[in-house]
Amino acid sequence: MKRDHYTTLSRLFDYPDESYNSLVTNMISELGSEYPDASEELEAFSKLLPTDIYQLQEIYTKSFEVQAVTSLEIGYLLYGDDYTRGEVMVHLSKEHKIVGNELGTELSDHLGNVLRLLPKMQDEAVIHDLVTMMIGPAVEVMMKEYSPKNMEAKDKLYKKQYKTLIVPSIPVGMFLHLIKALYMILDNDFTLIKENKPFGDASFLGFLSAELEVEEGKKSSNSCAPTFDTSGVMTGSSCGGCV
Known part of the structure; x- marks a missing residue:
């Protein structure tokens, strides 16, 4: 199966x-002929894109990086900053290295790096x-984070923590079209398991709330969130006491 379309899709993330x-x-x-539904979602996405770069x-940053609606790091979406995510990152780093997939600064x-990996891998089972x-369930989490209820809850959380919002939630909703298009393509190519929850009910909002609670000192100093480098090696923790 040709998977070159994932290389182009990766650049959109x-x-x-x-x-x-x-x-x-x-x-x-x-995508028009083979993935008409996904193409329609991208058409809707294109109509909302500002011409000013x-x-x-700014909207991309608000969507995925600062005061984010969701994360693009699929391991984080599934596990949070847990040791299991570190193991996943180590395995992914090996796969990237085997096929010479450059990670850049991410x-x-x-998600962009993982999508670029797919066309280069040879083992169909893997x-x-x-x-x-992993990818399908993580993209499911992303879509759910764009529900009005979750977006409103995140805005309240960010406003409480940072006293202001960088960009209101309404314009960043446009990226849901892109995420939905990706999910449709993955489902077409691989027949995804709907509502697959092998890792529990992952929630970016839940992970985010926990992180902000740590920042506010609401959790015990013994509760540490590990941090990882690009290869998944633990480099420290949010509390500084775990190595």
């Missing part, structure tokens, strides 16, 4: 540059497990 809007347009055309970059479990057991 990277930090936008001047070529971003044309990439979306080209992807709509590329700085505005687009972590090994970043590819299938990676998609159905």
Whole structure:
């Protein structure tokens, strides 16, 4: 099975540059015949994209990085900053290295990096497990984070923590079209397991709330969230006391 479309799709989850809007347009055309539903979602996405690159970059940052709606790091979406995520990142780093997949400045479990990995892998069984057991469930979590209820809850949480919101939630909702398009393509290619919860009911909002509670000192100093480098090796913890 050819999977070159995942290489192009991966770029849509990277930090936008001047070529971003044309990439979306080209992807709509590329997917049109084989993935019509996904192409329609990207069409809706393209109509909401600002032409000003700085505005687009600001919305991207608000969506995925600062006061984020969701994360693009699939290991974090499934496990939070748990040791299991570190193990996943180590295994992913090995797969990236085997096929020469460059990670850039992002972590090994970043969605863009993982999508770029798919066309380069050879073992069909491993590819299938990676998609159905990790990428698919993580993308499901992403879609759920865009529900009005979850977005409102995150806005309240951020406003409480930081006293202000960088960008209101309404414009960042446009990225849901992109995420839905990806889910449709994955489902078409691999037949995803709907509502698959092998790792429990993961919630970016839940992980976020826990992290902010730690920052506010509401949790015991013995409760440590490990941090990892790009290869998944633990480099420290949020409380500084666990190594």
